[in-house]
Amino acid sequence: MERSSGLRSPPPPRSNAASPRPKFDGPLLKAYMKKLAATTLQSKTWAEIKDRERLKSLTKEIGERVKERMLEIQPRGLT
Numbered sequence: 001m002e003r004s005s006g007l008r009s010p011p012p013p014r015s016n017a018a019s020p021r022p023k024f025d026g027p028l029l030k031a032y033m034k035k036l037a038a039t040t041l042q043s044k045t046w047a048e049i050k051d052r053e054r055l056k057s058l059t060k061e062i063g064e065r066v067k068e069r070m071l072e073i074q075p076r077g078l079t
Contacts, residue, residue: 024070024074028073033066036066040061044058
């Protein structure tokens with residue numbers, strides 16, 4: 001009696017055709033986010049960050065600024 005080991009064949013390779021979705025410049029956004037977080041949080045104290053409402057506000061502000069930057073980097077295709 002032969003048992004199946006549960007192994008599968010690798011999936012077929014993707015075609016080399018160009019992707020319809022343009023490539024997003026992730027490293028550029030990552031550098032911006034790093035700088036934004038550092039400049040936004042550098043003057044904050046631990047007590048401010050522990051305050052739930054203040055932290056929520058900071059997170060929202062950073063998120064909105066990151067979204068704006070994403071649209072500056074690639075204005076189309078991010079919906």
